Each structure stands twice: as C-alpha cells, then as structure tokens.
Amino acid sequence: MNAAELIASGLLEAYVLGQVSPEEARLVQASRASDPLVAAELDAIEGTLQEFALRNAVPPPATSKASIFEHIEALNNKVQNSSPIIPFTQASPMGSARATGSTGIWLAAASIAALVVSGAFNIIQYQRLEEARTELARLENDRAVLAEDLNVQRASYEQSQGQLAVVMDPQRKAILLNGVGNAVGEKARIYWDPKASAVHIDPMTLAELPAGQQYQLWALVDGKPIDAGMIEKGVASRGLQRMKDVGQAQAFAITIEKEGGSLTPTLEAMVVMGQV
Numbered sequence: 001m002n003a004a005e006l007i008a009s010g011l012l013e014a015y016v017l018g019q020v021s022p023e024e025a026r027l028v029q030a031s032r033a034s035d036p037l038v039a040a041e042l043d044a045i046e047g048t049l050q051e052f053a054l055r056n057a058v059p060p061p062a063t064s065k066a067s068i069f070e071h072i073e074a075l076n077n078k079v080q081n082s083s084p085i086i087p088f089t090q091a092s093p094m095g096s097a098r099a100t101g102s103t104g105i106w107l108a109a110a111s112i113a114a115l116v117v118s119g120a121f122n123i124i125q126y127q128r129l130e131e132a133r134t135e136l137a138r139l140e141n142d143r144a145v146l147a148e149d150l151n152v153q154r155a156s157y158e159q160s161q162g163q164l165a166v167v168m169d170p171q172r173k174a175i176l177l178n179g180v181g182n183a184v185g186e187k188a189r190i191y192w193d194p195k196a197s198a199v200h201i202d203p204m205t206l207a208e209l210p211a212g213q214q215y216q217l218w219a220l221v222d223g224k225p226i227d228a229g230m231i232e233k234g235v236a237s238r239g240l241q242r243m244k245d246v247g248q249a250q251a252f253a254i255t256i257e258k259e260g261g262s263l264t265p266t267l268e269a270m271v272v273m274g275q276v
Helices: 003-008 011-016 022-034 036-055 063-082 093-168
Strands: 173-179 187-193 198-202 213-221 224-230 251-258 270-275
Touching (some): 003 011, 003 022, 003 036, 011 022, 011 093, 022 036, 173 251, 187 251, 187 270, 198 213
Antiparallel strands (some): 173 187, 173 270, 187 198, 213 224, 251 270
C-alpha cells in the first residue's frame, strides 16, 4: 500500500483514535518513519484532534479546589484532636515522632487530593477525547459521502461530454422523426454516422409506456424494416442512447412493441418516422 492509498483508506484516522489492530499500528508507524507524506498527514490529524480537545476542554468546577482543601483541613483537625499535641524539641524523640507522623498525614492527604484532581481531569479529558473521536468519525463519513457525490458528478459530466461530442460531430446526420397517426406532436431525433454505422437516438418527447410495452427503432433499408434496437425505459431513457449499427437506410421509424421487441414492426403502432 503506497502513501496515497494509505491516506485515502482512513487507516491513519483510526490509528490516531486507537482503533487499529497491532499489525495495522505497525504498518502505520513504519510508513510514518519512511514516508514524509504519511508523517505529514498523521501530524495534521493529530493536530486537529488536539486542537478540538483543547477548544472544547472544560476546566474542573472552581469549587473543587476549595472542597478538597477543606477535606484535608478537616482530616488534619481530626488527627490533631485525637491525641495531645506534644511540642517538638530536639530533646523530645516522642515529639519528633509525632511531628513526623503529622507531616506524613499531611503528605498522604495531599497525595489523595492530587489523585482526586488528577482523576477528575482524566475523566474530563477522556470524555473530550471520545467527543473528538465521534466528530472525527463524522467528518470521515462526510468526506466519504462527498467523494461518492463527486464520483457521481464526474460520471454525469463525462456522459454529458460524450453526448455532446455525438451531437456536435459533423460526420453525423441529424434526422428528426415526427409523430404519425394518433401520436402527432411526439418527436425523436436520430444521430447517424453512415461511415461508422453508428446510430444514437434522443427520445425527446416520446411518452412513457406502461409495463409490458417498449419502443423499438427500425431502419428502412431497400424497402425492408430492419431492427435497430430497443429504446430504454424510465430514467435510462433520458439523453442519448446508442442503438444497433446501421450502415445504410432510407428512413427510420419507431413503433410500440411488447417489452423486449418484435421480429417485425407493428405498423399500426408506429409513433414517429423520418426520412434520411
């Protein structure tokens, strides 16, 4: 997996969030050490995560510090009231021992306080980290959706460019098919390149057919109708469609046939026709 593939895979974001296997972690670490692009991308992801955590960090309540020291003071008073206080003197080993014991209690209490503050801070940081992970996952999902939309737009653009090339090709003949019989007013257009035998059709105003029916294109060659293909229905009918190759023809026509087509045209069901 090269740098571009690794960056696009989403593995780097998962690594920063601690959601990868040991093998994946080793892969990312090795790539970071050997590839500047991967290292730069990881730095950017970590920076974003840290910035999000700091921006949304919530400090401990202002009363926490006062409450902790009040608890320490109460604990110290309890210890002092439980035994007589012997002044510390150089000649009083007992006084020295008691002073040392009191100091030890203060140190223990301070350690407990520090542990409480540290625990509270760690809980808050963990909550913020989880929020950052959720936000990063959402951003990653949004990026995937945008990438999919971009691919759809790109495919649509390429299709439009291909259709435009057909319409603008000077080698092609544009043949308008006008409505006949009960279908007066309906139209379709053929773009035909006799040299390449390529035929495209624009259904234009052809009405949507019910289930079980489908439009079929015919080419009139030396007085005989030749099957030129079925016209797609629904969404697929929008825009140009490539039909069967036709090398020569004097006219084109469209009939309504059973879905899937017929071997011969149903002349009473002809909807449009045009001379070459």
